[in-house]
Amino acid sequence: MNVLTSNLGAGVSMAVPPADQTASSANQLPPIRQYLRMAFRRRYVILGAIAAMFLLGIVGTLLMTPKYTATATIEIARESSQVTNFQGVERETGLADQEFYQTQYGLLRSRSLSERVAAQLRLIDDPSFYALFRIDRKDSAFQLVNGRYPAAGRDVRQRVAGEILRGNLSVAPARLSRLVEVRFTSPDPAFSAKVANAWAESYIQINLERKIQATSYGRNLLRRQLAQQKEQLDESQRQLVAYASRERIINLPGQRGADGSTSERSIVADDLGTLNSALAQATAERIAAEARYRETGAGASTEALRNPAINTLRQRRAELRAEYQRLMTQFEPSYPAAQAVQSQIDQLDRSISTEERRATGSLEADYRSAVERERVLQVRVEQLKGSYLDLRRRSIQYNIFQQEVDTNRALYEGLLQRFKEIGVAGGVGVNNIAVVDQADVPQRPSSPRLLINLALSLIAGTVIGVGLAFALERMDEAIADPTEVEQRLGLPLLGSVPKVEGETPKDALLDRKSDLVDAYLAIQTNLAFTTEHGVPRSFAVTSTRPAEGKSTTALALATTLARGQRKVILVDGDMRSPSVHHLGGVDHARGLSNFLAGEDQIETLTFDMADLGFTAMSAGPIPPNAAELLTGNRLSTLIERLLESYDHVVIDSPPVMGLADAPLIASRVEGVVYAVESHGIRSTLVKTALGRLVSANARIFGGVLTKFEARRAHYGYGYEYGYGYGRDKAAQAKQSRA
Structure with missing residues (x-):
């Protein structure tokens, strides 16, 4: 027996690990293994739930009323959706495509369309329609009087009929295409086909009516905006002219620009430009006259050298001076002929001096005249500068009024251009929605489908069974197997x-x-x-x-x-x-x-x-x-x-x-x-x-x-x-x- 005990001890030397180590190892089990063990433990609960849902699926499928689904296929194009050809009415295609098509799908499921189909097929007052979908209401709108519904409850019945049609309708867009399937399901195959076709036709009619309404509404809105904008333009022009008259602002039309617009220029600016050019010329003339005048003090001036009379006198004096020098080689200065020549030379000197003084006076006069003319022009330019600055001050409000006139004119011309482009013929006759396939009467019911229902029942049963097993596992505090002694209680396991x-x-x-x-x-x-x-x-x-x-x-x-x-x-x-x-x-x-x-x-x-x-x-x-x-x-x-x-x-x-x-x-x-x-x-x-x-x-x-x-x-x-x-x-x- 001692040998047996020792052998057992040698075989299980690690049978009692510390509690925290054992619990940790138990918690480190992969989650999938824990779930599989839970499923194995609660297998009867899971199998029972699956079996119950399977039987429920069979019974429910056998008791369900057969329903037939008719499908009409329509095409929704994106290109013809603009009302006019000018930009700004609707965003360009691209990012807006998804938004556009989602909007169309919403319109296909709209309440107004369903009620329109109900009215078009005369379903609102048809008792067989409500009986087909097992609608049994006790309110006064559905109480038959002499085999007919009362007229007072027509609005209620129209709303109910629309809800019935919408509840049995599905819109299934084909992926990566512009095709959309309109499916309607009911117990009557012929009725399903009729509703699906009527739904597609009514949707096309509503789309056309909406375009006509949008075009008419756009014309009326633009007409009202044009009248308002015309009044604003006239008022701004009158305000501009009144202000210009009151402030005596006179502008002349300028040259036409590349964009066809003309700019205005003021008279004061033109005068200032002209006088400023004249002042620059006068200043240049004054500087030239002053230079000529200054030369007279430094010797013979240029003007004197260019004077023909002075040049003639100087030439005559030079000749007499030569004659006098010749006489001096032979005679004394007192010689009568020499004195006569000297007297002529003195007379010529006096004449030359007189002519030079006359030329110098003329230069001074010209200089003073240039100075005075420059001063007068300078004063006038300064006066025009003040007038121009005052005009600029007064033109601030004028420019504000002018900008308002230009803005109102641009808005008016833009609205006028849009009004010319928009028209009833712009949208009518171009429909972006067309029926591709009419709905045929279905030959086989679309539901119930036994295999699909059974598959769903098995899936539901599995989900319910696993949920019940998980809930029972969470609520079960009993110690089921040896590892839970360590995991839940923290005790070393001696054995089971x-x-x-x-x-x-x-x-x-x-x-x-x-x-x-x-x-x-x-x-x-x-x-x-x-x-x-x-x-x-x-x-x-x-x-x-x-x-x-x-x-x-x-x-x-x-x-x-x-x-x-x-x-x-x-x-x-x-x-x-x-x-x-x-x-x-x-x-x-x-x-x-x-x-x-x-x-x-x-x-x-x-x-x-x-x-x-x-x-x-x-x-x-x-x-x-x-x-x-x-x-x-x-x-x-x-x-x-x-x-x-x-x-x-x-x-x-x-x-x-x-x-x-x-x-x-x-x-x-x-x-x-x-x-x-x-x-x-x-x-x-x-x-x-x-x-x-x-x-x-x-x-x-x-x-x-x-x-x-x-x-x-x-x-x-x-x-x-x-x-x-x-x-x-x-x-x-x-x-x-x-």
Whole structure:
């Protein structure tokens, strides 16, 4: 047996990982695996929902009224949608295409079009039309009087008829084309075709009428705008002329520009330009005269040198001077002929001086005249500058009025041009919508479709089933399989125990090849790794509530330890509902309560369980309050004394919830083995019980999942592999009978 235990221990050395590590590994499972496991666990719910929806789909399909769909195909063109040829009425094609076609689809589904079709086909007052669609209203508009509907409720019936037609109509544009299918569905195939064709024709008529209305409306609107703009133009022109007359602003027409427009120029500006040119010329003449005048002071002036009279006198004087010099070579200056020549030379000098003075005076006069003319022109130019600046100041308001006149004239001319272009003939006769295919009477019903309905039923059933499974999984707090002990409770898993059916736990323990024995041997092996000295010498087995398998766990662990050649005593610590004495075939007249009450003879309080190989102590007489007996030190004394004679002390503890016994017992032993019933208790309740034990400073070695059924687990058959490994079931059954 020791060899067997050691081999089991070597095989599962990592069977008890830390709680946080185990929970983390469980949470790290791929989501698809978690969903598949959930679906496998709730497979009957999912299959039931699918089957129910499948049957509902079959029944619904058989009970549905056959309906027929007629289809008319129309073409909606984009190019002919402009009212006129000038720009600005509607945006260019391109980005506006999608908006345009979406608008057309909306018009095809419009209320006015549906009511127009109803009126055109005379459906508003037709009782068979409402009977065809099973419309049974009790208001006065649908009350027959002499087999007819009253005229007073026609508006109500028209609205209802339009709603019926719109509810059974669908518009399906063909992708990447200008074709649109108009489909109408009803129980009558001929009626469906008639409505689809009437719908297409009415849509074309409405489109033409809308163009005519748009053209007429545009003409009337432009006519009113033209009249208003003409009044504004006349008023602005009168205002401009009045202001020009009042401010004496006179402008002359200028040259015509490249764009055909003419600009105006003022008289003051023209005068200023002319005088400014004259002033520049006068300044130039004054500078020239001044230069000639200044030359007279520096010697013979240029004017004197160019004077013919002075040049003649100087030539005559030069001749006389030559004559005088010749005479001087022969005679004295007093010689009469020489004196006569000298007298002529002096007379010529006086004449030359007189002529030079006359030329110099003429230059001075010309200079002064040029200066005066320049001054006069300068004064006039300055006066015109002031007048021009004053004109500019007064022309600010004039220009404002002029701009208003130009703006009003441009607006008026633009409106006039549009008014000339727009016309009734511009839109009428050019329709951008045409019927491509008329709707034929359908030969086969479009609905119901059995295969499609069944497929939808299967999809709906799958969705509903998965939703129900997911909801049930979220609401299910029971511990379904061993990994949830670690994942939900944070407890190290010591092992799982299969549910025993058809025999008592004691009988299953007596069969050393039973699945129960194998399970508890694995638990004992894992328990050996919880302390440094192997299996704890003293430990308690408890659970959250009664009937979870804690007593069976305590009994099985005591049995497996005893078969490992160890002295074991099983103490029934549940003094409220004792059970160990039943297994030994004795009563509980003497037991644990006697020792806790003060009796010291332990040997008289125990009994042997020879078939299982260990000693047991019953709970003893049931005390009035078991918790009071456990509060003292007597339990610790009992455990110490028992450990002197036994290798292990196993205490079958009461359940935790509602009692103080389990925390008191747990605080006196090395630790606690916690039993959790599979599919039998909510995880939140177990967490609360574990919290009570932790508050009592109890050490919890791990959890044991009891009454485990692999077929009900989230992970399917995986957990039942091992318990029956390598066994011949027939031989096992034969050995059990023997």
